Amino acid sequence: MLSKELVAASTTTLVLSILGEGENYGYALIQRVNELSAGQVHWSEGMLYPVLHWMEKEDLIESEWREAETGHRRKYYRLRQEGRKALHTEKEQWMAVHTTLTKLWKTQPRLT
């Protein structure tokens, strides 16, 4: 399981990235992140929905209530222009961390 701090640091990036695949609703976002991380990243409902509403207020995403194929109403979220820009920046930053760590962890054994 990821530490609380790392979950907090990665939540908006993960939401932006999942919505980058296409529009989605709250429950499915939790399922998707759970599935992709093989249960390592767990989001609680109490954490996710306030984050989504905050991101909406920040114009990163927008939402729409629609009837799902099951006949029930769902609130779908999708990326806005600002969100796409933010995702691009986040990607660069996370890739920088990823590349640095990969290099470190890959080269270390060779030094010994």
Next chain:
Amino acid sequence: MENPTPFDLNAAIRRWQQSIANSPAFKPDNLEELASHLWASVQRLKATGLSEEEAFLAATQRIGERCPLEQEFAKINPVVTWSLPVVSFWTVACIYLLWVVWLLVHSIGYLLYSLERGALRALGGVAGHALRLLTPSNPSFLDSLPRYWDIEWSVVLVVVFILVARLATGSWKGIGAFIGHFEHPIRTGLRLVLFGCVLPFLPALLTGFLTRNGLGQSIAFGCIITAAANFVLVVSMVLLARWGLRNMSPAGGPPHKRAMRYSC
């Protein structure tokens, strides 16, 4: 043995919704979204072989206790309690607004007073009469200064201000979000000084140019006194805003990185 009353999922979800609906931390939209979430969660759990009732119980357990949920939502829907600091803040804010409105009325009154003497008399006509009902007959800022503090005006403005906030935000709870705009007291204070010291005096300064007597001089003196008093008012408002709203306005940054402030 068969259960005599079959489990009604929609009714159960509604009951669950009602059990948390009385909290100011949830807006109707949040409740609807949580209900929709619960419904999706029940469908998924049913697919694993649970009965509808078991799935519902498991789904509500996953969402968790009311209190932590409330605390998380309170970060985006700030909950306002009418404590002494908040009431003091709004009172000072209202007195300030009263001040601005009153000065603007005076200022326009002076403009029309001077226009009535000149070629533009017609323009001053009807509006001038209406405004002069509100302005003192003696065109001096200093003479009418005590009138700015009329208590009945303050009361009227407090009520109007709260009603406007209610209309603007759509709910009593929403006033909390409205107060949230005062998150940066210094910036708000500076804006209010500009609003209170520049805007109301534009017509009066124009009067100074239009009149050829000592009126312009008296107005200029009045402006200085008013600006100084404005400054005192704004500073007290800023201090109150900092003191009173520190614990209830939404802090900056994403909610999941903010500290819990709401206790239930």
